[in-house]
Amino acid sequence: YVAKFDRNGDLVKALNIGGSSRDYGRGIATDSNSNVWTTGLFEGNIDIDGDGNNDLTSNGTFDSYVAKFDSNGDLVKALNIGGSSSDYGRGIATDSNGNAWATGLFNGSIDIDGDGNNDLTSNGLSDSYVFKFSDPTNLNNIDENVAANTVVGTFSTTDPDTGDTFTYQLVAGTGDTDNAAFTILGDQLQINSSPDFETQSSYSIRVRTEDADGQSYSNNFIININDVNEDPTDLNLSNNSINENLAVNIVNISGSSDDWGRGIATDSNGNVWATGSFSGSIDIDGDGNIDLTSNGDDDVDVYVAKFDPGGNLLKALNIGSSSNDWGLGIATDSNDNVWTTGSFSGNIDIDGDGNIDLTSNGDDDGYVAKFDRNGTLVKALNIGGSNWDRSNGIATDSNGNAWVIGQFQGNIDIDGDGNIDFANNGTTQQYVAKFDRNGTLVKAFEISFQEHFNDIATDSNGNAWAIGYSHIYDRISTQVVQFNSNGTLVKALSFDGSLDRGYGIAIDSNGNVWVTGSFKGNIDIDRDGNNDLTSEWPSTDSYVAKFDRNGTLVKALKIGGSSNDYGDGIAIDSNGNAWAIGEFQGNIDIDGDGNNDLTSNGGTDSYLAKFDSDGHLLEALNIGSRSNDYGNGIATDSNGNVWATGEFQGNIDIDGDGNIDLINNSGNDSYVVKFPETIVGIVGTFSTTDPDTEDTSFTYQLVPGTGDTDNADFTIDGNQLRIYSSPDFETQSSYSIRVRTEDASGQSYEDNFIISINDVNEAPTDLNLSNNSINENVLAIVGTFSTTDPDTGDTFTYQLVAGMGD
Structure with a gap:
């Protein structure tokens, strides 16, 4: 038997695994998707899911069985491990990737995967076996960003009747959450649109395989989307203008x-x-x-x-x-x-x-x-x-x-x-x-x-x-x-x-x-x-x-x-x-x-x-x-x-x-x-937009390319853009640089930035008098003042003031 109780100890599900002879449950485990794996041994024919139909037949006196149920107790998979002698399933465990590992004892030769071929032969009277069971690898992983209608994988069916042909279709039932995102053509599973790991990292579908006589088997598949390291998509600068004259x-x-x-x-x-x-x-x-x-x-x-x-x-x-x-x-x-x-x-x-x-x-x-x-x-x-x-x-x-x-x-x-x-x-x-x-x-x-x-x-x-x-x-x-x-x-x-x-x-x-x-x-x-x-x-x-x-x-x-x-x-x-x-x-x-x-x-x-x-x-x-x-x-x-x-x-x-x-x-x-905060003036800080949310570390560098005209006037310290010398609006009112951002895996993105210099009203730098001598005894204009000022177009007033030389 297999039984499920809730956290309070109340019975949720009970399953009878048995046939007309002796059957023993020996081990049970759950995986990260809440599926239940169990192992044991059976004699003769055995009904695993209690639907009245025999699911497995032993090859010898006793065979081992491995069965997988979903979280609702519905049978997903069943197989027998055995040969012409007696074989015993003893224990089972799952790993973080959803694989199941089973162990037990066998005598003579043994067929592990139920394909009719012996996989192991004991060295003595009894040997131990350990095997790993995984879903087909070509059907549960696909890279993000593949094109729409890309083939995820192909279906195949295990059937006791050799020579049978099969059809496949998406069906309602446990695990059918994302059926609408896929199409089956023949035995190929296709995804309808390009997947994005950051949006959805896995899909769940339910598929039925049916032979020519209408006999069928249904299973739930988890399609995992592989997180592909993508190029950053944007590069930002927190500030793209600074005042002229960053002088101390x-x-x-x-x-x-x-x-x-x-x-x-x-x-x-x-x-x-x-x-x-x-x-x-x-x-x-x-x-x-x-x-x-x-x-x-x-x-x-x-x-x-x-x-x-x-x-x-x-x-x-x-x-x-x-x-x-x-x-x-x-x-x-x-x-x-x-x-x-x-x-x-x-x-x-x-x-x-x-x-x-x-x-x-x-x-x-x-x-x-x-x-x-x-x-x-x-x-x-x-x-x-x-x-x-x-x-x-x-x-x-x-x-x-x-x-x-x-x-x-x-x-x-x-x-x-x-x-x-x-x-x-x-x-x-x-x-x-x-x-x-x-x-x-x-x-x-x-x-x-x-x-x-x-x-x-x-x-x-x-x-x-x-x-x-x-x-x-x-x-x-x-x-x-x-x-x-x-x-x-x-x-x-x-x-x-x-x-x-x-x-x-x-x-x-x-x-x-x-x-x-x-x-x-x-x-x-x-x-x-x-x-x-x-x-x-x-x-x-x-x-x-x-x-x-x-x-x-x-x-x-x-x-x-x-x-x-x-x-x-x-x-x-x-x-x-x-x-x-x-x-x-x-x-x-x-x-x-x-x-x-x-x-x-x-x-x-x-x-x-x-x-x-x-x-x-x-x-x-x-x-x-x-x-x-x-x-x-x-x-x-x-x-x-x-x-x-x-x-x-x-x-x-x-x-x-x-x-x-x-x-x-x-x-x-x-x-x-x-x-100022830095001897070399900070213009702003860079930040990167990247589809990969786990990418949080980026480097920045000035690179040659379109818009690199003024790269030599700047430096990058960490994520800070700094200008080497104090800018002067009257000399140069804007600068053009090209910057590359790169994530830890080397994926990069480049962009051109224009740094504008703000025109700050500066103090005059010199005062001149056109004439500094006059004849005595004459009321006359001594001369006229003129001003030197970095800001072109400024107008000026003049007055006598107290101070040195007054």
């Missing part, structure tokens, strides 16, 4: 003497805050007007400046005393307050109101100042003792706390309460201090052994990471330390080198730690006994290293050439890319592939390099003049833009296009520069 925003901070750009940070609105130092008078926004003047002609004061996202000056503050003062670090908190730190000597006016805010305890003290978003002073602290003290870096966490690093000699009062927090014998020691949002000291640490910490960053859990270097005897080694939000030391990493220093640190959204600095000779970053990087001896090279949140080294990169190179700062953008800034001389290989990526313009140039989250170089440019130029600070905003600051001598090319962007006034001038 550049601010020249210059004055009558030397100026130094040191730190930079951005707030939630995309505004940027910069700090540094200056001597004499200084023009912060490059408009020709003096914005700040130091307290003494030869004294150095600190500037703090706020710019909007377009680089327009919003606020300028002078932090100064009668001695030298240095602005070294700056950070913003989640409420857009700005925290800044540095060092000063004597009495200092923090907010430029003319009143003394802090007085140093000794030679130099460190200061910490908090301003609100409008630049109003909220809190000012001095960190110092009787000797020399300095604050080098500052960072804020998500709770508005500020972490400060610095160094001191002798005794030091961290929070300005008049009590000594740490004391030593006069050697240089380091401190790490945490202040709450109100400027109250929460925790402070002393770090000894001639350490020098340069930068600090916080992660999303409120942990603080600091980087610097130790100087023990003749060895200088990078140090990276982690403190948890309670101020407890969690981890300390020390590079194994002899002349390496850490200068910059940043944390990405996954808690990975990126650091940069310099090294000479060999350096083992993770102290596993193997050198990770080797400099171009005897020069100093830069390094960039990535650690996971546990401090395990993930990636190490060398940035270097035949001269000296130094890594100064690093920042992470909203896409997880790392931006590194530093300086170099001569030629430099940024990504360590053995090829020079940049060449300095003269002495020392700044480099700016962008790496993806895996450490692959995406872009690099140099910022430089024929003199010496230095990149000191770097930050990113929420829109993926990167801001940098530093100083330059001579006339400087900021964006590496070969044109002078800023003119140096005297000595060192500072710069603040904003680059």
